[in-house]
Amino acid sequence: MNPSTGRKPRLAVLVSGRGSNLQAILDAIARGELDAEIVGVFSDRPDAAALDRVAPALRWSLEARQFPDRAAFDAILATAVEATAPDWVFCAGYMRILGDAFVRGFDGRLLNVHPSLLPRYKGLRTHARALQSGDTEHGASVHFVVPELDAGAVVAQARIPVQPGDTPESLAARLLPEEHRLVTATLALAAAGRLAEHGGQVQLDGQTLFSPLHLDSTGILRPGSRS
C-alpha cells in the first residue's frame, strides 16, 4: 500500500519481447515482495510473448509499424496507458524509442531497465560493446526515462564481473537474473512511494540521490558509492 494514496500502487508495463522482466515483476507481486497491481501490459508488437504472461483483459497491443510515424503510435499508446491510471509506467524490454510527447505525459513516473552500467553503452548491443571495450564489469541500470535515449537519471544498478571467455550471450544470460532482482527491488521502492525525480535528479525518501543505488549479493538495494 502506498501510504500517501492509501491504495495499491498501479503499475503499467511496456514490453516488446519475451517478457522475463515482466515475469519477475509478476512473481515478486505473487510472493508479496512487491506491493503493486499490474493494471495493463502494453506492446508495440502483438506477437510479443510477454503478452501471454498476463490475463487477456490486461493486454493491449498494436503493430507500431503500421502507424505513419512515431508520434501517431505514441499518441494512441499514451491514451491506452493513461486510461489505466498508472502510478508508474515501467518499460520492461520495450524496444521502441518513446517520443517526447509520451515521455512528457508520464514525466516522473516512467522507468526503464537497460542492460548496461549507464552512462556506458546507451542503445543496443550492450553486452558485445562491454566485451569489445575490455570491461571487467558489466551490469544493468534502472533509470527514469527522458526524451534522450537511455539518458535519464539512474536510480539503481546491478553489477556482475566479466569472466574470461565470456560471449555476449553468456554475459547476457548471467546478467538477466540480476536484472530481474534489480527491477523488482527498484519497483518496490517506487511502489512504496519512496522514489521521485525532480530536475533530472533521483530523490529517495525526499533526499537527492547523488549516485545510483546498487544491488548487493542478497538482492537488497544499498546506497551507491560509485557512479
Ligand code: GRF
Ligand atoms: C532485457 O535485457 C532488457 O534490459 C532489454 O531487453 C531485455 C528484455 O528482456 N532492454 P525481457 O523481454 O524482459 O525478457
